Amino acid sequence: MDIEALKKWFLEQKRDFAWRVSPTSYAVWISEVMLQQTRAKVVEGYFERWMILFPNVKALALAPQEEVIKAWEGLGYYNRARNLHLAAKYILKKYKGVIPDKREELEKIKGLGPYTVGALLSFAFHQKAAAVDANVTRVLARYYHVEEDVTKAETKQLIQLKTENLLPEIEPWVCMEALIELGSLVCGKVAKCIKCPIKEGCKTRELKSQHLLPKKPPKKKVELLHRNVIVLMYQDSVLLRKTGSGLMADLYEFPYFEKEKPQEEILLTFLAREAIYQQHLNVVNHTFTHFKATLFPSIWRALRKEMFSNYIWVLTKDLTKFPFSAGHRKIIQQIEGMR
Incomplete structure (x- = not known):
């Protein structure tokens, strides 16, 4: 994969979001939880209002739960808001309101799954860490022509390892965010291969099977x-x-x-x-x-x-x-x- 071409594309095309202007650990944490299964354009307003109401870990920890749920209203998956509130209380008590920068400590915090931990380590603390979301999964499943079900544990581990191996020693966080942005803007449900900076070497493009990957089980009946x-x-x-x-x-x-x-x-x-x-x-x-x-x-x-x-x-x-x-x-x- 041409990492330099990917980084160049990202620095030219990346969208301006409030959480990218000042990527503090708290801003990264809140934005990444909000962005899960929600479009970035929708999150913008919620994020800005949230940061006014709860500008830091302490403010969030001390806020009434009902106020936190109200601020989340409309984003769905309300358990995430409850977990944010509980995690803030834990961070305030355990770390005096400072989000830790060690993986083993982050993994102990309620509600922080592998993606959120990776995002914090990468985007907030500039460590070499993979943050594999649906966008990254889609990009790599197509690029490497991964035909296995991407919801299975072994396939997730495969994608995780491939992501980690791609990250360069210099500014790995730029490459990580670029992969996410690529999956969001170019390698979406309908792949826009002509705009892709890494189309050369993409096995799925060569086989013209972009529409078949990534593979997932049938959606649950409504x-x-x-x-x-x-x-x-x-x-x-x-x-x-x-x-x-x-x-x-x-x-x-x-x-x-x-x-x-x-x-x-x-x-x-x-x-x-x-x-x-x-x-x-x-x-x-x-x-x-x-x-x-x-x-x-x-x-x-x-x-x-x-x-x-x-x-x-x-x-x-x-x-x-x-x-x-x-x-x-x-x-x-x-x-x-x-x-």
Whole structure:
């Protein structure tokens, strides 16, 4: 592989991102966790807001968890935000808020997987370390014509070793970031081989089999969900519940029920008291992991402000202060539009 050509291409074509302007260990850590399974353009705004709210490890460690989850709202995979918060507390206690620069110490921190550890060592501490993400995997699987399933442990190890062997002694972090950028801008799902600085020597290009690699198992079948969402109001308050576990843990939501039963029957079962139907809202579609949910929200007026187990009443004007899933945020936007 022509490493010099790759580096030259990168230095000419690399995108300007806030985390590249000042690649401190904290900035690298936060940006790399945000960038996992999220497009860089989407991350930009989130990263800038996060750095204002939590400019360093100490600020993040001392922040309330709900505030951290709210700042992550919309990025999905909320366990990452919880792990960032827990890791910050650990780093503050163990290392006085200074992120360690040793692999063995980084690997002990909750939520720091092999990629994040490699990214910190490479981009923040300028060590010779591989940071293999989906972009790098795609580039090397095509360049070396790796036909094995890239999700398998032995194939991951192979790609890791090939990456490590490619890194030069001088400025290895530049080469590492260049491989990631190449996978993002050129060697994407549809390979733009004509623009590739390392196309000479790419075995997959020679075989014209770019569209066949990298090999992965079939995607998990999408599960369809249909839910009635009850926006129950009493004067200037609305009823919410906080999720305790699962994919949406620590997020707030309106009461919802699977759509097998009529809304009125569900509502009466839920309340065991009277409520007056007000109106239906627009249907909302919400996709997360391998689920596709269709939400059917409606507004109801409670005759009394009853207390329900695991539910809380909050002021309608304060809804935007709480972290919600994307689907329920769309319902809030409709409510806001009515005011």
